[in-house]
Amino acid sequence: MxxxxxxxxxxxxxxxxxxxxxxxxxxxxxxxxxxxxxxxxxxxxxxxxxxxxxxxxxxxxSEYGEDVWREKMDDTTVKVTRSIGWLLFLGAVLICGGIGIYAFVFESSMGTFEKLLIGAVYGGLALLFISVLRQRLIERKADKYKDVEI
Ligand SMILES: [Zn+2]
Structure with a gap:
């Protein structure tokens, strides 16, 4: 041994x-x-x-890679924060609109067809809002890439 x-x-x-x-x-x-x-x-x-x-x-x-990574993280944080802001805003708008519609539909003596129509209008507005929001996010993304290229 x-x-x-x-x-x-x-x-x-x-x-x-x-x-x-x-x-x-x-x-x-x-x-x-x-x-x-x-x-x-x-x-x-x-x-x-x-x-x-x-x-x-x-x-x-490649220690500079760490900085790039950190930058990316900051960018992600900004993006997430912005997204949360948008979501909160959108949620608040939908809830406020929902309360208004709820009161309107249940406290008025409208027929079912009219209520459905109002519901469709509200739903359509919500969908439009979401699609505009989505478009904005896509444009922001495109701008970001443009900045990187320049
Ligand atoms: Zn061996």
Whole structure:
């Protein structure tokens, strides 16, 4: 157990990160190379570690990417806030209109046909409002892309 030379079939998992970072002794490097040549498990572990290191160093190299990401997040926050504002506004308009229509329909002595007609008008207005809102959102999106291109 205290012997300095480990058996060849022992896995080299704990040496792999040192191997990639070039921190191993010549002897240890050779052991990793020979072992990975014979052991699929450690070989795939080594290539997985290599890929991981590459990703990490890539993300370190492109630190400006973090700013872009943050900008994107701010943009999303603005968009979401705006959408919530629109939704609240739309909801309030619909509820106010609904209360008005409700009072009108139930407190007046109109026939069912007239009530349905009023309902259709109200429903149509609501749909128009939603489609205008949607169009506005799409236009805003298009403007955003235009800004990016310029
Ligand atoms: Zn192995």
């Amino acid at each position: 205290l012997s300095n030379t480990k058996p060849m079939d022992e896995h080299v998992g704990e040496l792999l990160s040192g191997y990639i970072d070039g921190e191993l002794t010549q002897q240890q490097r050779q052991r990793v190379e020979i072992h990975c040549g014979n052991c699929g498990k450690c070989e795939s572990e080594l290539s997985a570690l290599r890929a991981l290191r590459r990703d990490v160093s890539n993300s370190r190299l």
